[in-house]
Amino acid sequence: MIESNLPVAIAVVLLFGTLAVVSLGEWRRGLAWPAAFVTILVFAAMSVALLLIVMRRGPVRAPIAGWAAPIGIEFVVDGLGAFVVTVIAGIAVLVALYAREAVGRETPGRETPFFAMFLVLLLGLAGIVLTGDLFNLYVFLEIASLAGYSLMAVGDARAVVSSFRYLIMGTLGASLYLLGVGFLYTLTGSLNMADVAARLPELASNPALLVSVAMMVGGVGLKMALFPMHLWLPDAYTYASSTTTAIVAPVMTKVSAYVVIRMLFFVYDLELVSRELPVGTILAWLSAAGIVVGSVMAIAQTDAKRMLAYSSVAQVAYIGVGIGLASPLALVGAVLHILNHAAMKCCLFLVTGGVTLQTGRRSIAEYAGLGRLMPWTFAGFTLAALAMVGIPPTNGFFSKWYLVLGGIQAGEWALVAVVVASSALTAVYFFRLLELIYAAPAEGLTASDPGLGMRLPVVALGVGVLVLGLGNAWFVTHVIQPSLPGALRAIT
Amino acid sequence: MEIGAGQSAYTFTVLLMLIGLYGMVLKRNLVKKLIGMNVFQAAVILFFIVQGYKSGATVPIYDPALGTAPERYINPIPHGLMLTAIVVSVATTGVALALLIRVHRHFGTLDEPALLIQLRKDG
Numbered sequence: 251m252i253e254s255n256l257p258v259a260i261a262v263v264l265l266f267g268t269l270a271v272v273s274l275g276e277w278r279r280g281l282a283w284p285a286a287f288v289t290i291l292v293f294a295a296m297s298v299a300l301l302l303i304v305m306r307r308g309p310v311r312a313p314i315a316g317w318a319a320p321i322g323i324e325f326v327v328d329g330l331g332a333f334v335v336t337v338i339a340g341i342a343v344l345v346a347l348y349a350r351e352a353v354g355r356e357t358p359g360r361e362t363p364f365f366a367m368f369l370v371l372l373l374g375l376a377g378i379v380l381t382g383d384l385f386n387l388y389v390f391l392e393i394a395s396l397a398g399y400s401l402m403a404v405g406d407a408r409a410v411v412s413s414f415r416y417l418i419m420g421t422l423g424a425s426l427y428l429l430g431v432g433f434l435y436t437l438t439g440s441l442n443m444a445d446v447a448a449r450l451p452e453l454a455s456n457p458a459l460l461v462s463v464a465m466m467v468g469g470v471g472l473k474m475a476l477f478p479m480h481l482w483l484p485d486a487y488t489y490a491s492s493t494t495t496a497i498v499a500p501v502m503t504k505v506s507a508y509v510v511i512r513m514l515f516f517v518y519d520l521e522l523v524s525r526e527l528p529v530g531t532i533l534a535w536l537s538a539a540g541i542v543v544g545s546v547m548a549i550a551q552t553d554a555k556r557m558l559a560y561s562s563v564a565q566v567a568y569i570g571v572g573i574g575l576a577s578p579l580a581l582v583g584a585v586l587h588i589l590n591h592a593a594m595k596c597c598l599f600l601v602t603g604g605v606t607l608q609t610g611r612r613s614i615a616e617y618a619g620l621g622r623l624m625p626w627t628f629a630g631f632t633l634a635a636l637a638m639v640g641i642p643p644t645n646g647f648f649s650k651w652y653l654v655l656g657g658i659q660a661g662e663w664a665l666v667a668v669v670v671a672s673s674a675l676t677a678v679y680f681f682r683l684l685e686l687i688y689a690a691p692a693e694g695l696t697a698s699d700p701g702l703g704m705r706l707p708v709v710a711l712g713v714g715v716l717v718l719g720l721g722n723a724w725f726v727t728h729v730i731q732p733s734l735p736g737a738l739r740a741i742t
Numbered sequence: 743m744e745i746g747a748g749q750s751a752y753t754f755t756v757l758l759m760l761i762g763l764y765g766m767v768l769k770r771n772l773v774k775k776l777i778g779m780n781v782f783q784a785a786v787i788l789f790f791i792v793q794g795y796k797s798g799a800t801v802p803i804y805d806p807a808l809g810t811a812p813e814r815y816i817n818p819i820p821h822g823l824m825l826t827a828i829v830v831s832v833a834t835t836g837v838a839l840a841l842l843i844r845v846h847r848h849f850g851t852l853d854e855p856a857l858l859i860q861l862r863k864d865g
Contacts, residue, residue, distance in 0.1 A: 385823050388827075392830045396834060399837050414845060422763075432793060435820070
């Protein structure tokens with residue numbers, strides 16, 4: 251009984267945690283962070299427990315209020331869902347550690363609403379991953395997005411404008427998803443993902459089905475910043491406060507990628523749909539274009555945070571390529587990259603935030619010589635940067651490795667070439683930065699590492715990048731492979 | 743799922759959707775963009791409502807005179823879903839308006855091209 255309640259309990263804990271943050275934070279402002287941190291620790295412990303249970307005994311289904319599916323709404327957690335929710339929780343713990351000092355310094359006096367929104371964001375993201383109902387997913391998507399818009403508006407005044415532009419685009423994306431749900435509901439009369447999946451094969455050639463696929467993938471692709479719908483992302487990430495970017499950048503686009511995987515492989519049968527409309531091929535090529543555009547734009551940037559934002563466009567596109575290729579190894583690469591990119595991008599954004607707080611510097615040129623002044627921070631940064639380029643044995647190497655193998659498996663040599671060549675582009679902007687950080691002299695600047703709370707997550711993620719790289723074989727065989735859809739599970 | 747209302751309702755929904763999209767993408771003023779967004783959301787909501795309609799059916803409250811025949815009642819699920827979607831839409835509009843107030847206080851304009859010029863200048 252306890253196990254089947256765990257998915258719902260995660261949502262309940264986060265919801266009541268939010269209420270606790272607001273009420274305690276209003277009473278004594280200093281209590282907002284502890285309340286939020288305890289909630290996130292409980293959330294993380296429950297996610298890990300859920301992952302272990304799912305790995306040992308298979309998917310957990312939790313019908314809500316005793317109404318069995320397909321009539322009632324149910325939370326369904328399979329290996330993939332448990333994996334992604336654990337990634338979210340892990341990143342949340344580290345960012346929350348960092349946030350204690352950073353939020354107090356960046357937006358003094360506003361800790362209570364910030365941490366409340368932080369928990370609502372986690373609630374929405376966890377709900378998206380845990381639910382087994384198409385419409386429920388839309389509601390959680392909007393909960394996460396609304397919390398995301400308000401968090402992204404924190405920061406300087408420009409953040410408000412970019413957040414509004416993101417709101418318009420994000421709502422358009424969510425509405426398209428909802429329209430896709432409407433088409434599916436009209437076709438099948440059901441909203442339960444498993445139930446819809448069981449009813450779809452006989453409708454495979456129905457044009458309305460293809461429209462719904464296009465709308466769902468297009469709508470969620472907008473939230474995932476899939477090229478050419480990535481234009482909202484650079485401004486939003488650049489102007490938001492460092493804590494916001496550090497939580498939103500690693501997990502929000504990844505959760506959207508998760509929704510695309512969930513839709514294409516667990517609700518629709520990609521192979522069946524592809525006979526009429528080559529969704530996978532379109533997705534893979536748009537992503538390939540996104541990799542090139544994101545990497546080239548990243549090279550052209552002078553602001554460190556904006557460079558990382560464009561690099562996010564490219565990195566999320568790797569996941570898109572993996573999904574689009576739809577070969578077993580490519581999908582392993584895509585799912586592994588959800589974890590890997592979350593770890594390294596979180597680390598990099600935490601470092602840019604730390605640098606801006608300690609020195610007030612933002613542009614790449616101003617990073618000169620900081621490596622010697624902030625040794626701990628830049629040790630983590632260097633490891634994460636090497637992982638972005640894909641140097642073994644960091645984790646970034648292995649997800650690209652699986653993507654390349656998957657591309658060869660699918661016989662898509664042009665996509666393989668793009669993935670390999672983009673590593674060179676990534677190397678251009680990161681090695682330029684690393685050289686500046688370590689080789690150039692720091693001109694008349696005294697700066698030091700920030701406090702332990704801000705240093706620890708960076709170092710932990712830097713070490714994590716190595717651990718995830720060295721332990722990737724265990725991860726792939728024990729966690730990722732069992733979580734893939736049946737037909738794609740066998741690696742040949 | 744029967745389509746009781748014929749084609750005209752869907753044509754209207756698509757038109758409404760296009761008007762919303764036009765507002766969101768091409769209008770320069772941010773409030774007009776927001777209105778476009780609301781129109782678009784309303785179109786999606788209407789799509790669901792139309793889709794739950796059956797001609798000759800009544801409200802989905804059990805009536806002993808009509809019995810339990812499903813074709814005598816309209817499908818209540820799309821309505822239930824759209825109640826939630828309306829709440830989401832209201833919440834989104836609220837957040838958007840709050841953001842716009844802050845934009846106007848700081849920049850003194852809601853004209854997007856003018857705002858973008860200011861963004862680039864500060865950056």
